[in-house]
Structures are given as C-alpha cells and as structure tokens.
Amino acid sequence: MGDEIRRNMALFPIGIVMKLTDLTARQIRYYEQHDLIVPARTSGNQRLFSFNDVERLLEIKSLIEKGVNIAGIKQVMYPVSKESEDATVVSELSEVKRRELSDTQLHRLLKQQLLEKRPGKASMIQGQLSRFYSKK
16 A cells, blocks of 8 residues: 555544644634645544644644644645545545554554654654654
8 A cells, every 4th residue: 555545544533633633623623624634524424534634733733833823824734625635535445444454553553654754744743743652
C-alpha cells in the first residue's frame, strides 16, 4: 500500500483524535465547518480521520496558539475540498484494511508515521504526538 494512500486512509474516530491533539470535539467540528479538514464519513455518518487530518489539526492548533485567527489560518493553509488529494478517503479497500487492523497494529502504524522523516514538515508536530509513546 502506497504511503499517500496510507496517510489518507480513514482510521481514527473523533475520540482518538481528541486525545492525540488535545482539541475538543467542538473545535474539530469547527475546523471541519471551515473546510480546514475533511474527515471521511461512514455509512452511519461517523467521522473518521486520517494521519493527514491529525497532522493538519496539530498545525492548526499550533497556529491558534501563536495568535493566528481562522482567516489567517485559511490564508496559510489552503482549504480542503472533498475532491482534493488531501481529503480523507473511505474506499472498499481502505475500509477492509481498517477493520483488519488491531489496536496494536494501528499504534505501530501511527508510531511509524511519526518517526518517518518528511521534508517540509515541522518537527514540533512529531514532538506533540510523540508524548503518547513510552520509550521501550
């Protein structure tokens, strides 16, 4: 499975995203209303977020903490449409893969994505998420 497909795969329900980002459900929904993130929806209308969504939410949080308002964030970060490459996808293949992943595998996949060096991405985001992992 390609890296971009894996990074856009809908994996995390809003509860886990709240823990990973320290954002409230209301804040996350607010950013979705402003097209800053586009989580996928299940047939039951549950939001599922990808690695890219979590990373984007952490970037938004960082900008908010620096005093940037939503209008400024929209200028810095382009809005995401449902048709864009950055939109979280739920395809038959990704849904099957998501169901096959155990919590341990999901944890390992998240850790792998965190440790991966990606040019142009702030290391602060990795630092924010790394607190969820104990050194083993």
